[in-house]
Amino acid sequence: MARREKKKPPPDNELRWLTTYGDVVTLLLAFFVMLYAISQVDQQKFQLFVTGLADPFGNPAVAEGLLTDGTGLVGAAFSDAQVGEDGLEGIAILDGLPSMQEAEDGYEESNDQPEDAVDAAGTDEGDGVLDTPEELVEVQNAIESALAVAGLENAADFEIDMRGLTVAIATDDVLFASGSATFGERGRELIAAIAPILSEFSNDVLVEGHTDTVPLYSAGYDNWNLSTDRALAVLKLLVADHGIGPERLAATGYGEFRPKASNETSEGKAKNRRVELVIIAQGGDGDGS
Numbered sequence: 001m002a003r004r005e006k007k008k009p010p011p012d013n014e015l016r017w018l019t020t021y022g023d024v025v026t027l028l029l030a031f032f033v034m035l036y037a038i039s040q041v042d043q044q045k046f047q048l049f050v051t052g053l054a055d056p057f058g059n060p061a062v063a064e065g066l067l068t069d070g071t072g073l074v075g076a077a078f079s080d081a082q083v084g085e086d087g088l089e090g091i092a093i094l095d096g097l098p099s100m101q102e103a104e105d106g107y108e109e110s111n112d113q114p115e116d117a118v119d120a121a122g123t124d125e126g127d128g129v130l131d132t133p134e135e136l137v138e139v140q141n142a143i144e145s146a147l148a149v150a151g152l153e154n155a156a157d158f159e160i161d162m163r164g165l166t167v168a169i170a171t172d173d174v175l176f177a178s179g180s181a182t183f184g185e186r187g188r189e190l191i192a193a194i195a196p197i198l199s200e201f202s203n204d205v206l207v208e209g210h211t212d213t214v215p216l217y218s219a220g221y222d223n224w225n226l227s228t229d230r231a232l233a234v235l236k237l238l239v240a241d242h243g244i245g246p247e248r249l250a251a252t253g254y255g256e257f258r259p260k261a262s263n264e265t266s267e268g269k270a271k272n273r274r275v276e277l278v279i280i281a282q283g284g285d286g287d288g289s
Contacts, residue, residue, distance in 0.1 A: 128201045131282030136165040139197060139279065143167060146193040155190055164203070164281035167194070168260070171230065171273045178273075179216060181229035183237070191234065194277070195242035202248065206278040207231045207238075209253040210260075212269035228253025230275055 130136055140158045147153050157168040169175055175187035198205060209227030216222055231251035238244040261268035 129282050130164070130201050130203050130279065133160060136160050136279070136281060139201075140165055140167075142197050143194055146197060147190065150189055150193040152186065152190050152193065155186075163278055165279040167277040167279070168274050169277070170270065171275060172270055175234070175275055176230060179226065181226060181233050183233065188237070188241075191237050192242065195238055195244060198238070198244055198277075198279070199242070201279075203282065204248050204250070204280045205238075205244070206276075206280065207235045207249060207251045208276040208278060209251070210258055210272055210274050210276065211256050212259070212272040213256045213263040214269065222255070224253055224255035226253075227255050234275055234277075 147155060155169060155174050159166045172178060174190060176182060177184060209231035211223040211227050216226060231253055235249050235251040238249060239246050259272045261271040263269050263272060
């Protein structure tokens with residue numbers, strides 16, 4: 001009987017170490033991706049922090065643009081288009097709309113109204129309807145007088161067209177801080193001066209927000225969001241603090257897409273950053289175009 005030969009064991013796979021090596025490389029990649037993700041600096045908060053140091057430390061770099069010509073890490077992080085001549089425009093954290101406590105405080109501070117602004121804030125609104133250019137001119141004159149008494153005579157521009165009377169209010173250091181929808185003190189005073197005049201008639205009022213072309217560097221939050229939030233902030237202040245009927249009001253945000261001036265200059269950008277109150281005349285088309 002033939003003797004059976006003993007089978008030789010299969011040779012070892014010399015490349016099986018690559019499996020373990022591939023697993024290690026994959027884990028290292030995931031590890032460093034995680035480290036990178038959690039090490040990102042919140043640039044919005046950083047910009048607000050640096051801007052806040054401008055006044056106490058007399059830092060002119062903030063007013064002129066944050067180290068835009070520098071070669072270091074911070075200086076290279078921002079281009080001229082991002083910073084602009086007016087500083088860190090368009091970069092801020094949206095702190096939200098005014099709280100009820102802020103609304104109560106603002107109402108107490110707004111009781112000193114001009115004499116020609118009849119009907120105190122929060123009282124019943126007038127039943128009259130504006131339907132002629134002459135009546136719109138009278139409302140414009142009343143608003144101009146109220147703003148002058150409040151020390152804000154240059155804060156608004158006026159235009160009468162097919163829609164009615166448009167009151168364009170600059171947002172820079174008037175209504176809001178740059179890139180923010182949180183009211184400043186002057187913003188509350190300005191709305192408090194205009195609101196009693198709005199309560200003298202029953203026409204609808206459109207609140208329209210506009211921005212310049214400077215992009216916002218916040219994930220998922222752009223100029224459309226900012227313009228809409230600013231319009232809503234004005235609308236809610238008119239309702240909460242000054243008793244304007246909510247059925248008369250509507251808020252719209254147009255972002256950067258309906259400029260009043262060229263965005264090639266800092267002056268043009270400042271004009272484009274605005275909130276408009278459009279008093280719709282009887283028979284006006286109400287179209288924002």
